[in-house]
Amino acid sequence: MSRLVVKNLSKVFSIGFLARRNVEAVKNISFEVKEKEIISLVGESGSGKSTTAKMLLRLIHPTSGKIVFEGKDIWNDIKTNQELKEFRRSLHAVFQDPFASFNPFYPVERTMWQAFRLMDKEYSKNEALEFIKDSLVKVGLDPKDILGKYPHQISGGQKQRIMIARCWLLKPKFIIADEPTSMIDASSRGGIIKLLLKLREEQGTSIMFITHDLGLAYYVSDRILVMKEGRIVEDGNPDDVVLNPQHEYTKILVGSIPKLYRKLEDI
Amino acid sequence: MSESLVKIENIRAYYKLKNREVKAVDNVSFEIMENEIIGVVGESGCGKSTLSNVLLNNIIKPLTIVGGRVLFKSNGEYVEISSLTREEVRERFWGKEMSLIPQSAMNALMPTIKLSKYVEHLAQSHGIPKNELLKKARKRFEDVDLDPRWLNRYPFELSGGMRQRAVIAIATLLNPQLLIADEPTSALDVVNRKVFLKILLEMKRQGIVKSIIFVTHDIATIRQIVDRMLVMYAGKIMEISPVDKIVEKPLNPYTEGLLNSVLTPEPEIKKRGITTIPGTPPNLIEPPSGCRFHPRCPKAMSVCKEKEPKLVEIEPQRKVACFLYSEERA
Numbered sequence: 386m387s388r389l390v391v392k393n394l395s396k397v398f399s400i401g402f403l404a405r406r407n408v409e410a411v412k413n414i415s416f417e418v419k420e421k422e423i424i425s426l427v428g429e430s431g432s433g434k435s436t437t438a439k440m441l442l443r444l445i446h447p448t449s450g451k452i453v454f455e456g457k458d459i460w461n462d463i464k465t466n467q468e469l470k471e472f473r474r475s476l477h478a479v480f481q482d483p484f485a486s487f488n489p490f491y492p493v494e495r496t497m498w499q500a501f502r503l504m505d506k507e508y509s510k511n512e513a514l515e516f517i518k519d520s521l522v523k524v525g526l527d528p529k530d531i532l533g534k535y536p537h538q539i540s541g542g543q544k545q546r547i548m549i550a551r552c553w554l555l556k557p558k559f560i561i562a563d564e565p566t567s568m569i570d571a572s573s574r575g576g577i578i579k580l581l582l583k584l585r586e587e588q589g590t591s592i593m594f595i596t597h598d599l600g601l602a603y604y605v606s607d608r609i610l611v612m613k614e615g616r617i618v619e620d621g622n623p624d625d626v627v628l629n630p631q632h633e634y635t636k637i638l639v640g641s642i643p644k645l646y647r648k649l650e651d652i
Numbered sequence: 653m654s655e656s657l658v659k660i661e662n663i664r665a666y667y668k669l670k671n672r673e674v675k676a677v678d679n680v681s682f683e684i685m686e687n688e689i690i691g692v693v694g695e696s697g698c699g700k701s702t703l704s705n706v707l708l709n710n711i712i713k714p715l716t717i718v719g720g721r722v723l724f725k726s727n728g729e730y731v732e733i734s735s736l737t738r739e740e741v742r743e744r745f746w747g748k749e750m751s752l753i754p755q756s757a758m759n760a761l762m763p764t765i766k767l768s769k770y771v772e773h774l775a776q777s778h779g780i781p782k783n784e785l786l787k788k789a790r791k792r793f794e795d796v797d798l799d800p801r802w803l804n805r806y807p808f809e810l811s812g813g814m815r816q817r818a819v820i821a822i823a824t825l826l827n828p829q830l831l832i833a834d835e836p837t838s839a840l841d842v843v844n845r846k847v848f849l850k851i852l853l854e855m856k857r858q859g860i861v862k863s864i865i866f867v868t869h870d871i872a873t874i875r876q877i878v879d880r881m882l883v884m885y886a887g888k889i890m891e892i893s894p895v896d897k898i899v900e901k902p903l904n905p906y907t908e909g910l911l912n913s914v915l916t917p918e919p920e921i922k923k924r925g926i927t928t929i930p931g932t933p934p935n936l937i938e939p940p941s942g943c944r945f946h947p948r949c950p951k952a953m954s955v956c957k958e959k960e961p962k963l964v965e966i967e968p969q970r971k972v973a974c975f976l977y978s979e980e981r982a
């Protein structure tokens with residue numbers, strides 16, 4: 386069964402004060418994501434990939450088209466606060482900038498405590514603390530190093546791990562990871578990716594990576610969607626898209642990426 | 653056999669703070685040969701940018717050269733530039749003998765100063781007639797695929813990739829022997845990155861620049877153009893080798909860790925998987941004893957904690973600082 390169905394989704398921004406101008410950020414895209422599937426939405430800046438992510442997260446309203454998550458249209462079938470809470474719990478985001486995800490004036494675990502607001506069941510303070518500690522251990526952090534610390538006292542990689550620890554608390558069905566590794570050191574990038582893959586293995590979570598890094602997309606995904614100027618120009622399994630691209634744009638993109646084991650021929 | 657253009661001998665460059673020293677470059681020796689592209693890689697904070705400042709003799713307090721020397725071949729003679737003042741080196745060497753493409757070249761240009769003004773400044777400071785150099789600049793702009801008319805424009809009118817090309821055109825106007833490129837591609841998207849690499853190679857082919865030192869953390873990018881690769885960690889050189897040999901078989905465990913964290917769209921990467929180097933780079937105020945990598949090294953032995961490995965040549969052209977490859981292992 387498909388967990389997420391996106392049908393003919395479009396977004397037009399009208400900008401300008403006196404002279405109104407319409408910018409079509411996303412043009413009529415459709416795709417589906419199955420249970421336990423990892424897909425990547427790859428594109429340059431301005432290709433509309435982040436706009437798509439925001440619509441899926443129910444942060445901005447699409448101009449036209451439908452987003453159906455777990456059988457419910459997220460813009461028409463979610464009416465009560467209770468339903469919205471449930472939606473927020475089951476579709477979760479990990480954002481690009483771990484530095485911006487934390488309020489510098491509060492200890493970092495506040496982000497974890499806030500997750501409990503989305504849960505139906507009430508937990509006592511001690512129970513909740515145990516859950517928080519467990520989830521920190523899950524993402525390879527020692528609760529001693531984290532609890533009580535302020536955001537400036539921990540590294541970017543640790544912050545991103547805490548965001549993933551939140552996912553262990555809430556056990557969402559779908560995670561949208563918007564450039565989750567672009568702001569952390571290459572040497573800790575692998576760890577973050579492994580954590581997300583582990584979440585998928587153990588919880589059956591579907592994950593959508595939004596990225597410009599074709600190397601990342603090739604490595605983690607079951608399917609890659611290439612976006613350009615608001616359209617999906619290529620859709621296929623990673624080996625086909627990277628090793629045998631069909632669309633001109635994908636060819637240029639793959640051809641310009643420096644590789645480790647082969648040299649670019651035309652430079 | 654080509655000769656060396658720059659000789660770096662036992663250089664130690666520290667940031668001297670009130671009561672502490674940050675040992676950013678600690679006892680580093682290597683040579684940059686003529687007609688060579690050499691790449692310097694390492695994580696953030698390993699001293700690679702400090703190294704490029706040392707090469708330029710761009711020494712501004714608190715950075716201090718504590719020991720060692722830098723020799724630069726100019727008109728067939730080696731000049732010890734590390735003993736000159738920053739101003740002397742700036743007058744005699746910058747622009748003419750060596751030139752820098754800084755880390756954020758795209759933002760290095762003042763948005764409201766016309767590009768031609770930069771060329772005029774350059775002419776003025778080197779006593780060259782303005783018109784002559786402007787003419788040359790127009791030609792050079794064409795070489796890097798920019799319309800010469802852009803010279804009369806302001807940097808804010810250009811896109812990031814164009815600004816980067818304008819910077820490289822102006823930086824190489826006086827045909828410097830050595831071009832120092834410090835993370836020049838990190839702010840560019842992949843298509844512009846490739847264009848930039850092409851331009852660098854073309855400049856070397858035409859003999860506009862003789863040697864290039866390319867400082868970056870992006871191994872896949874420098875792998876495309878460099879002849880030799882130098883791996884730095886915590887202010888020390890871990891390995892220097894021809895790039896093909898490093899990629900084929902990294903010797904130092906740190907180099908191996910770095911290579912294994914590279915993610916490029918290639919079947920080999922998928923097969924090999926991705927690993928991480930545990931821990932974080934050390935604090936350079938009190939670096940670890942012995943080999944500076946030992947707290948994070950998967951192959952650390954007891955000797956690594958006590959003694960510091962020397963950088964030794966174990967095969968022709970391959971130098972590595974690691975006890976796995978040296979005799980004094982016991």
